[in-house]
Amino acid sequence: MPIVLLGLSHHSAPLDVREKLTFPADALEEALGRLTSRDTLREGLILSTCNRTELLGHTGSSGARDGEDAMREFLAAERGFPLGELDRYCYRMADREAVHHLFRVTASLDSMVLGEVQILKQVKAAHQAALRARSIGAVLDPLLRKALGVAKRVRTETGIARHPTSISYAAVSLARTIFEDLSGRKIILIGAGKMGELAARHLLERGIASIYVANRSFPRAVELARTFDGEAVHFDRILEVLEKVDIAISSTASPQPILRYEDVVRPIRARQNRPIVLIDRAVPRDVGRRVNTIDNVYLYDLDDLAGVVAAGRAEREAEARHAEEIVRREAEAFHTWARTLDLSPVIADVRRRLDRVRVDELERYRSRLAGLTPDQRKAVEELTGSLLNKLLHHPIRALKGAVQGSDVPDRIRFFREIFGIHDAAGGSEPDIRDPAAGRQEESDDSDNA
Amino acid sequence: MNIALLLLRAAVGFYVLATASAFVSVVLKLRKLLPWTPLLAGIGFAAHLAHLACRTAAAGVLPVGDTRDLLSLLCWAAVLVYLVSWSRTRLEVLGIVILPLVLVLLFISNILTREVFPVSRDLEGGLLNFHIVVAVLGVAALFLTFAASVFYLVQERGLKEKRPGRLGLVLPSLEKCDTLSKFSMMWGFPLLTVSIITGAIWNANFRSHARFWESKESFALLAWLILGVIVSARYLRGWRGRKAAYLTILAFAALLLRMIGVYL
Numbered sequence: 001m002p003i004v005l006l007g008l009s010h011h012s013a014p015l016d017v018r019e020k021l022t023f024p025a026d027a028l029e030e031a032l033g034r035l036t037s038r039d040t041l042r043e044g045l046i047l048s049t050c051n052r053t054e055l056l057g058h059t060g061s062s063g064a065r066d067g068e069d070a071m072r073e074f075l076a077a078e079r080g081f082p083l084g085e086l087d088r089y090c091y092r093m094a095d096r097e098a099v100h101h102l103f104r105v106t107a108s109l110d111s112m113v114l115g116e117v118q119i120l121k122q123v124k125a126a127h128q129a130a131l132r133a134r135s136i137g138a139v140l141d142p143l144l145r146k147a148l149g150v151a152k153r154v155r156t157e158t159g160i161a162r163h164p165t166s167i168s169y170a171a172v173s174l175a176r177t178i179f180e181d182l183s184g185r186k187i188i189l190i191g192a193g194k195m196g197e198l199a200a201r202h203l204l205e206r207g208i209a210s211i212y213v214a215n216r217s218f219p220r221a222v223e224l225a226r227t228f229d230g231e232a233v234h235f236d237r238i239l240e241v242l243e244k245v246d247i248a249i250s251s252t253a254s255p256q257p258i259l260r261y262e263d264v265v266r267p268i269r270a271r272q273n274r275p276i277v278l279i280d281r282a283v284p285r286d287v288g289r290r291v292n293t294i295d296n297v298y299l300y301d302l303d304d305l306a307g308v309v310a311a312g313r314a315e316r317e318a319e320a321r322h323a324e325e326i327v328r329r330e331a332e333a334f335h336t337w338a339r340t341l342d343l344s345p346v347i348a349d350v351r352r353r354l355d356r357v358r359v360d361e362l363e364r365y366r367s368r369l370a371g372l373t374p375d376q377r378k379a380v381e382e383l384t385g386s387l388l389n390k391l392l393h394h395p396i397r398a399l400k401g402a403v404q405g406s407d408v409p410d411r412i413r414f415f416r417e418i419f420g421i422h423d424a425a426g427g428s429e430p431d432i433r434d435p436a437a438g439r440q441e442e443s444d445d446s447d448n449a
Numbered sequence: 450m451n452i453a454l455l456l457l458r459a460a461v462g463f464y465v466l467a468t469a470s471a472f473v474s475v476v477l478k479l480r481k482l483l484p485w486t487p488l489l490a491g492i493g494f495a496a497h498l499a500h501l502a503c504r505t506a507a508a509g510v511l512p513v514g515d516t517r518d519l520l521s522l523l524c525w526a527a528v529l530v531y532l533v534s535w536s537r538t539r540l541e542v543l544g545i546v547i548l549p550l551v552l553v554l555l556f557i558s559n560i561l562t563r564e565v566f567p568v569s570r571d572l573e574g575g576l577l578n579f580h581i582v583v584a585v586l587g588v589a590a591l592f593l594t595f596a597a598s599v600f601y602l603v604q605e606r607g608l609k610e611k612r613p614g615r616l617g618l619v620l621p622s623l624e625k626c627d628t629l630s631k632f633s634m635m636w637g638f639p640l641l642t643v644s645i646i647t648g649a650i651w652n653a654n655f656r657s658h659a660r661f662w663e664s665k666e667s668f669a670l671l672a673w674l675i676l677g678v679i680v681s682a683r684y685l686r687g688w689r690g691r692k693a694a695y696l697t698i699l700a701f702a703a704l705l706l707r708m709i710g711v712y713l
Contacts, residue, residue, distance in 0.1 A: 157480060177604065177613045180624045272687035275623060292609065296690050304611040311612065318478070 003139065003338065004067040005098035006075065006090055007047075007054030010112050013089035021079050023048040025125070031078060032133035040070040043140040047105075047126040049119065051112055056102065058139040064094040099143065099338070100331035106151040107327055108160070115160040115316040120151050139341060143334065150330045157326065160319040163312030168198040170305045171279045172206055173312070175247055178275050178298065183207035185246040190214045190238060190258070192224055193251025195281045200249055204228065212245065214238050216252070242267040246274070251281035261290040268294055279305070339408060340400065346412050347396055350419045354392065358384050453507065456500035457521070461555055463493030464528070468548040475545055475619055486544040487535045490528055497525045513581045516711060520558035523708060524551045526589035530633075534593050538629070540621055546596035557709060580647040587640030588704050590633050591676075595701045597621075597630035598694040605691050627689050630697065634683075638676050641704075645673055668710070672703035 008021060023031055023046055035044040035055070042060040047053070055075060059067035072090065076083040093101050104110045106123045127144040130136040136144065155161040164173040175182055185208050189200045192215050200211060211230035215221035218234060225232040233241050242248060242264060252258060259278070264287075268276065273296050280287045280301040292299040300308070362369075362384065369380065399415050416422070467489035474482035501522065504512040512518040531547045534540070600620045607613045608623070621629070648669075679696055682688035 159478065159480070174608075174613060176622060177608065178623045180622045180628070273689050274687070275690075295692070298608045300611065307611055308613060322478075 002059040002062070002064040002067055003095055003098050003143065004057045004059060004064050004071065005054060005093040005101060006057075006068055006071040007052060008089045008091070009052035009054070009110065011110070012091055017089050018051070018053065020081055021053045021075065022050070023053065023078075025129070028126075028129045029133040032130055032135040034078070035071070035074050036133075036135045038070050038074065040066045043136045043138075044071075045126055045130045045136055045140055045144065047123060049122045052105070054102075054105070056098070056140060056143075058136075068092045068094070095338075096331065096335045099335050100328065102143065102147050103150050103327045103331045103334075104324075106147040107154040107323055108151070109154075109320055109323055109327065113165045114313070114320055115163070116165050117161065120148070120155075123151070124148060139338060143338070146330070146334050150327060153330075154323045154326055158319040158322040160316050160323050163315045163319075164309055165312070165316075167302070167305045167309055168195065169202050170300075170308045170312075171199040171247070171249065171277070172202045173308065174279075174298070174300060175203065175206075175277055178277060179246060184209045186210050186212070186244055187247040187249065188212040188214060188233070188238070188241050188245045189224070189228075189230075190248065190250040190286065191216075191252030191254075191282065192220050193253070193281060196249045196251030196279075197224070199279060199281065200228065203247065203249075208247075212241050214241070216254075239263060239267045242276070243270045245276070247277045247279065249279040249281065250286040252286050254282070254286060255284060257284075257288045258286045259291065260288040261294075264288075264291055264297075265294060268297060271296075281305075342408060342412065343399060346415060346421075347399070349421045350392065350396075350415070353419060353421055354388055358388055451503075453500050453503035456496050456503060460493045460497035460500060461552070463489050463496060464548055464552055464555070467493060467544060468552060471542065471545040471548060475542065483541045486541045486548070487532060490544060490548060491532055494525070494528045494532060497521075497528065501525060511578055511582070513578070513585075516709065517558045519581070519585070519711060520554050520708065523585050523588060524554050526585050527551050527592040530589045530593050534629070534633070538621075538625075540625075540629075542600075542619060542621070543593065543596050546599050547592050550592065550595075554705075554709075576647060576651050580644050580651055583640050583647065584644035584708075587637045587644055588708060590637035590640065591701050591704065593633035594630045594637060594697055597626045597633065598697045598701075601626035601630065601694045602691065602698075605694075630694070631683060631689075634676065634680060634697070638680050641669075641673055641676065645669060668703050668707040672700040672707065675700035675703070 008018060010018070013021075025048075028046060028048070032044055032046060035041060035046065035057070040059055040062045041057045043058040045056040047056070053075075055071045057067050057071055072086060072092075073083065075081070075090075076086050101110070106120060108115050108117070108119045111119050123144070127136075127148065130140070130144070162173075164170040172182075175185070179185060182203065183206075185203075187200060187203055187208055187210075189196055189211060192213075204211065211225070211228045212233045213221045213225040213228065213230050214233040214235055214237070215224065216235050218232065221232040221235075224230075238259075242259075248259075250259065275296045275298065278287055278291065278297060278299040280299065283302060285301055287299055287301070289299075291297055362381070369377065372380065395415070395418075399411060467486050470482050470485040470489060473479060474486070501512065504518065511522075513522060527547055528551060531544055534543060601623060604613075604620055604623050604626060620626075648666075675696055679688070679693055679700070683693070
């Protein structure tokens with residue numbers, strides 16, 4: 001089946017190498033065209049992110065080695081990187097190992113930040129680009145679909161994605177522990193600090209309904225509110241707004257606390273026990289420590305958030321063990337399936353060849369069978385056909401059994417030899433660009449098995 | 450060995466398995482096991498229902514005449530409440546509080562009465578049966594209130610101590626806990642009110658001497674008063690949160706003690 005992979009990532013190459021070997025998204029489709037125009041590669045895919053560049057290929061009848069070399073030359077030529085130096089940073093994998101690696105990458109088990117979401121989107125984008133460039137087909141298309149499916153399975157079945165990966169994202173995770181549904185919630189962003197803004201963006205992505213922005217400089221508040229599609233609030237009206245919002249994110253440069261216990265205790269009482277999350281991203285801090293002692297107030301400063309992320313990291317690592325197991329099993333299953341793809345053309349060839357023998361023989365006996373009624377003639381046709389199927393049943397089963405072992409190419413060669421089919425006659429291999437062709441062959445023979 | 454007893458044992462066996470699956474999935478984080486909890490509890494529930502049907506058929510009256518039968522009925526209703534709330538919210542994890550409590554009560558009822566009593570017949574009377582069934586349903590609804598309040602306290606403590614991680618994402622959100630507790634109390638409290646009124650009427654009419662102010666009765670009344678305060682404060686002032694959860698648990702404990710002590 002040779003599936004080959006050549007790549008480099010944050011594990012194998014420093015940033016100044018990685019940045020030279022990335023593919024810009026808008027040039028991807030053309031590059032894919034050039035990649036698969038090579039004889040050795042029937043299908044190809046390029047995954048290029050800030051942490052990795054990986055080329056995936058299906059080599060058809062050529063060996064894995066040739067495919068790897070072709071991809072290596074392609075990468076060097078494409079990005080103008082010295083070929084000799086490339087080998088120092090790249091890893092190469094084939095078949096089972098390559099499938100397993102792709103599944104791990106997509107499930108974010110190989111990421112710099114374990115369990116991050118971004119990589120799933122990036123693999124999806126790479127898949128889409130390859131589909132548009134028509135550079136993947138019967139082998140890599142199902143492989144990519146499976147990889148995305150496995151990644152989703154990992155996300156739902158393990159807790160790997162449930163824990164925050166960054167301090168800005170910790171606010172989302174906190175909010176979800178408190179509120180059942182984030183849509184329809186209101187937040188206030190106090191101060192125009194970059195970090196506060198980032199946290200607010202994460203929350204907005206989760207469907208927060210409205211955002212108020214307060215800043216000492218009102219024009220700046222208006223400006224920022226416009227980018228969020230929110231409402232600017234005068235700095236001295238913060239306490240009023242505090243009665244209405246569910247989450248407050250503060251990141252001002254004020255040297256003194258701007259929300260002291262004495263100030264907030266009344267507006268929070270007025271909330272009638274509705275919970276409120278206060279995220280204090282400022283250093284020095286914006287919110288007085290004592291505020292956390294008020295019922296239904298959950299105050300998190302920078303260190304608290306860092307603690308949440310650190311605890312989350314430990315949890316993600318624990319969950320990664322379940323995830324690795326899922327990925328390993330899925331990769332194994334895919335590998336077994338992919339191997340059956342190699343068999344279908346062989347089986348089709350054998351069937352075709354033996355059927356020709358059958359038809360020729362019937363032709364030879366034509367005169368002797370001339371006295372038969374049409375019914376009897378039909379019976380002879382059926383008899384010979386079913387005899388053929390019966391005789392082929394065990395050999396084909398034995399061949400399929402070989403899929404589990406490691407000597408598949410040898411077995412295929414042996415099988416061809418026994419039935420006198422030569423590789424030259426093997427031009428009937430299904431066109432790999434057409435996924436339907438491969439499946440057709442497969443279902444053909446399972447009907448008779 | 451009679452069939453009723455066999456069925457009850459089967460029910461207890463499945464409740465034990467359901468409880469174990471809930472604990473294992475939460476403690477060892479084997480999320481895949483969690484869907485087994487309601488399934489196993491459901492099988493136990495069916496066996497329990499068959500047991501109650503056998504007892505009723507054999508006696509010709511609803512078996513509520515002694516502690517054992519009464520608690521058994523209560524536990525059955527509590528599992529019913531669990532299954533219904535699971536089917537509406539998909540929160541299998543509620544079982545981690547409700548099911549162990551069910552097991553403890555079944556265990557206690559077994560200790561309190563060693564032998565299988567024939568169904569006591571001296572409590573016949575439509576009003577009394579009504580009083581008991583309504584009380585059982587009311588307390589069963591409060592099992593859910595109790596579970597939600599426990600979850601609320603665990604979540605709230607984690608959040609205040611800045612450690613919302615681990616259990617935080619397995620348990621429902623604070624808000625969900627609050628909604629569940631409010632919702633279940635809205636069922637439990639009116640039922641309890643009805644049962645207390647019918648109980649008082651029955652007491653006044655059928656008993657030779659009023660026992661209304663005996664300690665057991667006052668437990669129920671105390672619990673009812675606490676719940677009344679929580680319910681009205683919730684509706685009039687939007688009161689909720691940690692203190693409400695503590696009070697709810699207190700009221701629930703008082704009610705359970707009352708249930709256990711009915712015939713002692």
